[in-house]
Amino acid sequence: MKMTLYVAKNSIVHKSDPITKLTYCLVAAIVPYIIPNHLFAFVIMLLSISLLLLGKVFRKMIPIYILSLFLLITIVIIQGIFHPDNVTPLFMLGPITFYQEGLLIASLLIIRIINMLSAFGVVILTTQPDDLIEALVKKGMSPRIGYVIGSVLQIIPQMSSMVGTIMDAQRSRGLETEGKLSTRIKAFIPLIGPVIMNSLIATRERSIALEIRGFNSKRKKTFLRDEKEFLFGKPYQLLLILCFIGAIIWRIFQ
Amino acid sequence: MKKIIVDSLKYKYPGTDNLALNDISFEVEEGEIIGIVGKNGSGKTSLSLSLTGLIPHFFGGGYGGKVLVDGLEVRNSTVTEISERVGYVFDNPFSQMTAAKYTVYEEVAFGLENMGLPREEIKKRVDWSLQLLDLESIKEKYPFDLSGGQMQRVAIAGVIAMKPQILVLDEPTSQLDPEGSEEVFQVIQSLAQEGITILIVEHKLEKIAKFCDKILLLHEGQLIDFNHPQEVFSRDDLKDYGIMPPVFTRVCRALDIKNPLTGHYPVTLEEVTQLVKNHE
Amino acid sequence: MNKQKSMWSLRLSTAALVLIPVAIGINYIGKTIASALKLPLWIDSLGTILASMLAGPIVGGLAGIINNIIYGFTQDPISTVYAITSLFIGIVVGALSYTGWLKSFGKACILGLIVGLVAAIVSTPLNIIFWGGQTGNVWGDALLAVMLKEGYPVWLASFFDSVVVDIPDKFVSVLICYFIFKGLPNNVKNLYRGGQKIEEL
Numbered sequence: 001m002k003m004t005l006y007v008a009k010n011s012i013v014h015k016s017d018p019i020t021k022l023t024y025c026l027v028a029a030i031v032p033y034i035i036p037n038h039l040f041a042f043v044i045m046l047l048s049i050s051l052l053l054l055g056k057v058f059r060k061m062i063p064i065y066i067l068s069l070f071l072l073i074t075i076v077i078i079q080g081i082f083h084p085d086n087v088t089p090l091f092m093l094g095p096i097t098f099y100q101e102g103l104l105i106a107s108l109l110i111i112r113i114i115n116m117l118s119a120f121g122v123v124i125l126t127t128q129p130d131d132l133i134e135a136l137v138k139k140g141m142s143p144r145i146g147y148v149i150g151s152v153l154q155i156i157p158q159m160s161s162m163v164g165t166i167m168d169a170q171r172s173r174g175l176e177t178e179g180k181l182s183t184r185i186k187a188f189i190p191l192i193g194p195v196i197m198n199s200l201i202a203t204r205e206r207s208i209a210l211e212i213r214g215f216n217s218k219r220k221k222t223f224l225r226d227e228k229e230f231l232f233g234k235p236y237q238l239l240l241i242l243c244f245i246g247a248i249i250w251r252i253f254q
Numbered sequence: 255m256k257k258i259i260v261d262s263l264k265y266k267y268p269g270t271d272n273l274a275l276n277d278i279s280f281e282v283e284e285g286e287i288i289g290i291v292g293k294n295g296s297g298k299t300s301l302s303l304s305l306t307g308l309i310p311h312f313f314g315g316g317y318g319g320k321v322l323v324d325g326l327e328v329r330n331s332t333v334t335e336i337s338e339r340v341g342y343v344f345d346n347p348f349s350q351m352t353a354a355k356y357t358v359y360e361e362v363a364f365g366l367e368n369m370g371l372p373r374e375e376i377k378k379r380v381d382w383s384l385q386l387l388d389l390e391s392i393k394e395k396y397p398f399d400l401s402g403g404q405m406q407r408v409a410i411a412g413v414i415a416m417k418p419q420i421l422v423l424d425e426p427t428s429q430l431d432p433e434g435s436e437e438v439f440q441v442i443q444s445l446a447q448e449g450i451t452i453l454i455v456e457h458k459l460e461k462i463a464k465f466c467d468k469i470l471l472l473h474e475g476q477l478i479d480f481n482h483p484q485e486v487f488s489r490d491d492l493k494d495y496g497i498m499p500p501v502f503t504r505v506c507r508a509l510d511i512k513n514p515l516t517g518h519y520p521v522t523l524e525e526v527t528q529l530v531k532n533h534e
Numbered sequence: 535m536n537k538q539k540s541m542w543s544l545r546l547s548t549a550a551l552v553l554i555p556v557a558i559g560i561n562y563i564g565k566t567i568a569s570a571l572k573l574p575l576w577i578d579s580l581g582t583i584l585a586s587m588l589a590g591p592i593v594g595g596l597a598g599i600i601n602n603i604i605y606g607f608t609q610d611p612i613s614t615v616y617a618i619t620s621l622f623i624g625i626v627v628g629a630l631s632y633t634g635w636l637k638s639f640g641k642a643c644i645l646g647l648i649v650g651l652v653a654a655i656v657s658t659p660l661n662i663i664f665w666g667g668q669t670g671n672v673w674g675d676a677l678l679a680v681m682l683k684e685g686y687p688v689w690l691a692s693f694f695d696s697v698v699v700d701i702p703d704k705f706v707s708v709l710i711c712y713f714i715f716k717g718l719p720n721n722v723k724n725l726y727r728g729g730q731k732i733e734e735l
Contacts, residue, residue, distance in 0.1 A: 003608050004608055005608060005609075033663065033664075064610070064611065067610055067612075068610075068612055070670065071612065071665060071668065071670050074668050074670070074675055075665055075666055075668065077679070078666060078667065078668060078675065078678060078679055078682070079666050081679070082678075082679050082682035082683050083666075083682065083688075084682060084685070084687065084688060105666060106666070109664075109665060109666050112664075113612075113664070113665070116611060117611050117612075120606065120607065120611035120614070121611075123607065124607055124608065124611070129607075129608075130356070143368075144546075144551055145596075145600075147352075147354050147551070148551055148554045148555055148596075148600060149600060149604065150354035150355075151352070151353040151354040151552075151555040152554075152555040152558045152559070152600065152604050153604070153608070154353045154354065154398075155353055155555045155556065155558070155559045156558065156559050156562050158353075158398070158559075159556075159559035159560070159562065159563050160562065160563060160566060162563075163563045163566060163567060167567075167570070177570070177571055181573075181574075184571040184572065184573060185571075185573065187571055188567060188568070188571060188573065188577075188710075189710070189713075191567050191571075192560075192563060192564060192567050192580070192710075193714065195560075195563055196560055196580075196584070196714055197714075197718075199556045199559060199560070200553075200556065200584075200588075200718065200722055201722060202346075202348075202349050202556075203549055203552045203553055203556055203725070203726075204549065204721075204722070204725055205344070205346055205349035205350070206349045206350075206353065206552050207312070207547075207548040207549040207551075207552045207725075208308055208312065208342075208344070209344075209349060209350040209351075209352070209409075210352065210548055210552065211308065211312060211333045211334075211337070211548050212306055212308070212333065212337045212341070212342045212413065213337065213352070213364055213365035213368060213412060213413070213416070214334050214337055214338075214365045214368030214369050214416070215334075215368055215548055216332070216333065216334050216548060217334045217368045217369060217370065218334070219368075219369060219370035220370050221367055221368055221370055222366075222367055222370050222371055222372060222373060222376065223367060223373065224359075224360060224363040224366075224367055224373065224376050224377070224380075225360075226373075264735045265735070266735070268724070268730070268731075269720065269721075269724070273735075310730075310732040311730070311732075312548075312730065313730060314730025314731050314732055315730075315732065315733070316732075316733045316734070316735040317732050317733070317734065317735055318734060318735030319735075329732075353555070
């Protein structure tokens with residue numbers, strides 16, 4: 001019903017301002033790319049992981065890491081074996097030589113990726129999507145864009161259950177969905193066509209429903225939900241932005 | 255007081271040649287309930303949309319004449335301005351949900367947030383409309399988990415919370431099962447008691463014959479008749495407009511039983527019962 | 535007959551905005567069905583492409599960007615990186631569709647190739663910065679490995695890695711969308727363009 005990985009827990013990270021977490025996520029994910037240093041990236045990665053631990057959600061992070069496992073392995077293979085700068089063999093695995101230069105590059109990339117995943121995890125796992133959207137709208141994001149984001153989270157589960165229904169229906173009518181590639185390609189349109197048509201036609205009705213409920217109102221939108229009090233507000237956001245600017249300055253004068 | 259004034263309204267959809275509405279004029283008094291009837295393509299939906307401003311502002315197309323709702327001229331107002339005076343509900347309950355809210359309570363508050371009302375006022379109005387539509391017991395539910403009838407009532411609640419003085423319902427029960435339809439009809443009657451002026455497009459003539467003050471008969475974009483249900487449903491030429499009168503009217507016509515007070519065939523069960531009692 | 539708004543106008547109609555979540559949903563189900571049928575392509579941008587054809591470059595670009603950000607924040611953070619690629623796909627398809635590139639099947643084919651090329655060009659620097667050149671597609675990455683071994687520079691090898699993945703994928707996606715677009719009724723096609731003109735009768 002709801003597309004989110006949010007885990008309800010009682011923690012200081014959960015109680016922190018969604019905008020601060022979002023700012024942290026972006027700054028922490030990007031800064032290790034600005035400052036190309038193993039130790040620095042590693043420290044930021046540890047920081048992101050400790051925030052996950054502090055939020056009591058580290059275990060929920062593991063499936064997200066696993067999703068990227070293939071990417072991480074190919075990085076080791078491509079860089080470790082094939083990188084153009086490779087000259088110093090480090091070890092052999094059967095007939096294959098892994099080189100020091102490539103593996104060093106690979107390790108920096110991997111630390112950065114794990115850090116990026118973890119920094120995103122801090123937002124994803126400890127923030128309710130509605131809180132984040134509402135906070136962004138209050139910060140000045142258009143409420144219309146806020147609506148769009150909010151409704152994606154509902155429409156995707158709806159449309160995927162529609163696909164399930166249509167897949168069953170088409171199969172029971174004898175549509176072949178297995179076998180040769182050409183058979184499977186031919187099955188694609190009858191499966192996706194009806195869902196696309198129906199959902200496009202429904203946009204007209206939904207637009208009408210929104211318009212008659214003041215969707216285009218020029219007045220400043222108000223919020224039903226009570227103002228939530230969050231920890232670590234604006235000063236922390238400013239601090240994070242300063243860190244980001246600092247990293248850029250360091251890079252320029254380096 | 256005149257709540258709605260429609261004066262020589264003409265409309266055609268973009269890219270079409272035929273007039274969907276051809277020189278329509280009528281007036282509605284405050285608190286009246288009007289049933290709009292006619293076969294498919296007669297202009298019922300177009301007429302509903304032109305009371306909400308979606309015609310011409312959302313659809314575009316050719317437009318002539320004048321529509322005044324609660325004193326506001328539709329042609330020169332925005333859909334948002336009109337939406338605070340005229341509520342609109344249509345057939346598909348599913349697509350009337352905003353798809354951005356997680357409880358019935360929040361769903362009903364959507365329009366009020368857009369109107370920029372203070373939080374306390376929003377809560378007051380949501381509570382009021384949930385009560386009016388008998389939705390209090392399900393206010394924490396996810397809108398898409400509801401039955402069709404419940405969802406349609408949520409749609410009505412979301413519109414009613416904006417406190418429009420006019421409510422236009424375009425076939426609000428056509429996608430509902432009998433139970434769901436009954437829920438919606440009951441709600442419409444309680445809204446009428448609140449003094450809201452109601453226009454309803456409906457195929458279930460037995461129903462609207464019972465509670466409508468007047469029937470507006472459309473055919474090919476033209477207004478054929480605008481009169482009391484007994485008069486409209488007693489017309490000899492009703493078949494030409496693709497309308498089957500309520501079953502009681504048909505039975506009485508076959509038996510040639512007229513209401514001596516009005517001189518027309520009766521239209522509701524109550525009226526027939528009364529006649530039979532008097533007869534005895 | 536309708537006076538068209540400029541395709542770059544930022545004032546989006548309600549219908550155009552409502553199209554964005556649907557487009558993102560279509561991206562998702564396209565990807566789901568393609569993987570259920572074990573097709574060798576991603577087919578994960580049908581919605582973005584369709585929205586761009588229907589509502590122009592701004593809506594298409596927004597659909598693309600929001601698509602990847604939402605996936606990034608609900609399923610897989612990696613996909614956020616490609617928000618920029620999706621943005622460009624939306625802009626290119628939208629701008630070209632509005633200037634006559636959907637008039638014939640032949641033109642649509644060329645549009646498909648252009649979109650694939652643009653996707654590859656935009657993705658290559660992202661792939662190099664973030665993962666040292668891979669795309670995550672086995673065949674593409676195998677080509678990358680071979681080219682690196684043969685001594686080609688990383689940017690060129692990575693670009694070819696993207697090309698072999700993106701061009702077939704976007705070419706097929708654009709053609710699927712072209713046929714769906716052609717099959718849509720006119721009132722749906724005109725719904726999102728905005729600037730509904732009212733003429734006096």
